[in-house]
Amino acid sequence: MKFGTKAIHAGVSPDPSTGAIMTPIFQTSTYVQKSPGDHLGYEYSRTHNPTRTALQNSLAALENGKHGLCFSSGLGAIDAVIKLFNPGDEIISTSDLYGGTYRLFTKVFERYGIKFHFVSMADPAALESYVNANTKMVWVETPTNPMMNIIDLKAMAAFSKKHGLLLAVDNTFASPYLQNPLDLGADIVMHSVTKYLGGHSDVVMGALVVKDDELHSKLAFLQNACGATPGPQDCFLVLRGIKTLHLRMERHCQNGKTIAAYLRTHPKVDKVYWPGFEDHPNHQVAKDQMRDFGGMISFTLIGNSLQDAKKVMESFHLFALAESLGGVESLCGHPASMTHASIPREEREKVGLVDSLIRLSVGVEDAEDLKNDLAKALSKI
Numbered sequence: 236m237k238f239g240t241k242a243i244h245a246g247v248s249p250d251p252s253t254g255a256i257m258t259p260i261f262q263t264s265t266y267v268q269k270s271p272g273d274h275l276g277y278e279y280s281r282t283h284n285p286t287r288t289a290l291q292n293s294l295a296a297l298e299n300g301k302h303g304l305c306f307s308s309g310l311g312a313i314d315a316v317i318k319l320f321n322p323g324d325e326i327i328s329t330s331d332l333y334g335g336t337y338r339l340f341t342k343v344f345e346r347y348g349i350k351f352h353f354v355s356m357a358d359p360a361a362l363e364s365y366v367n368a369n370t371k372m373v374w375v376e377t378p379t380n381p382m383m384n385i386i387d388l389k390a391m392a393a394f395s396k397k398h399g400l401l402l403a404v405d406n407t408f409a410s411p412y413l414q415n416p417l418d419l420g421a422d423i424v425m426h427s428v429t430k431y432l433g434g435h436s437d438v439v440m441g442a443l444v445v446k447d448d449e450l451h452s453k454l455a456f457l458q459n460a461c462g463a464t465p466g467p468q469d470c471f472l473v474l475r476g477i478k479t480l481h482l483r484m485e486r487h488c489q490n491g492k493t494i495a496a497y498l499r500t501h502p503k504v505d506k507v508y509w510p511g512f513e514d515h516p517n518h519q520v521a522k523d524q525m526r527d528f529g530g531m532i533s534f535t536l537i538g539n540s541l542q543d544a545k546k547v548m549e550s551f552h553l554f555a556l557a558e559s560l561g562g563v564e565s566l567c568g569h570p571a572s573m574t575h576a577s578i579p580r581e582e583r584e585k586v587g588l589v590d591s592l593i594r595l596s597v598g599v600e601d602a603e604d605l606k607n608d609l610a611k612a613l614s615k616i
């Protein structure tokens with residue numbers, strides 16, 4: 236099945252008891268058993284819920300995996316992955332990654348004795364020096380948030396296999412429409428479903444997709460044992476969002492291209508970070524591993540003034556100043572003070588995350604209106 240067909244049909248089938256074409260919201264915490272242990276596959280909704288099962292199957296299909304697991308947030312999903320490991324284990328992670336992931340790694344799991352190495356993954360050979368007998372996993376985010384760096388997933392998979400490490404990929408920015416890391420050799424794909432998969436800024440959720448049965452059993456155990464599972468209403472909303480994922484992504488990509496090109500020629504804009512530019516340092520890798528380049532763009536202002544960045548963001552009418560991304564409406568954010576405030580300034584600036592950096596999540600509105608909104612806001616500085 237091609238992607239658009241999978242988005243609409245995979246994992247879901249009419250409800251056998253009523254014929255309802257849409258998977259119902261099974262708003263129930265428990266299920267009646269005929270006799271102890273004699274049930275229809277459902278015992279308690281933390282462990283299994285039919286609405287969640289449909290969504291998990293749909294996500295597994297979209298990522299060309301075998302098993303999907305949903306969590307109450309993206310961070311809940313990452314939390315389950317790291318709980319696969321023990322004190323003393325080491326993980327090599329992308330240096331330029333979502334601030335909340337960095338906070339979870341450094342402020343929570345380092346306290347439990349897990350060691351993280353935050354490294355630039357531009358050159359896979361440079362990672363060799365971080366591997367030792369305790370290394371267990373490589374954690375990759377690509378495109379990175381907010382610098383839009385592209386990490387070569389095939390190269391990272393080869394590196395991980397060579398050293399017997401798991402490879403986990405945060406695929407939130409790309410969505411399964413643009414990139415399927417399992418096809419490129421990853422073992423675990425993670426999503427903040429809150430973003431493109433949900434697509435309508437009305438749900439917080441996370442997911443993992445894997446191919447391997449044993450890895451799935453371990454993660455499913457953690458999902459149930461730690462209990463960060465989403466409710467059925469949220470699962471229903473995401474199932475609904477997924478049905479238009481391919482259509483939304485096509486428009487996000489078109490608008491992203493138009494807006495990136497516009498910003499690049501604007502006299503008040505300094506750098507524009509978008510992997511679709513031919514001179515983006517990893518444009519060729521992006522072309523090889525992604526179907527298109529997406530609607531996430533970051534840019535800086537000439538003069539790098541925080542005041543100017545604030546003025547621009549306060550002046551938008553369509554780009555709403557808000558955390559998050561991937562919804563149908565355009566958003567803007569200021570990573571240095573919002574999503575990435577938990578990363579120390581010197582760490583941030585090393586990767587180019589300066590004070591005037593503005594991140595756009597380009598929505599699916601008419602591109603002309605978005606350009607006008609940018610033009611008006613930039614004219615205020």
Ligand SMILES: Cc1ncc(COP(=O)(O)O)c(C=O)c1O
Binds near residue numbers: 308335376428559
């Ligand atoms: C790339 C990335 N990964 C993970 C997360 C965390 O997801 P959630 O907010 O659903 O917990 C986010 C949230 O912004 C993100 O952008």
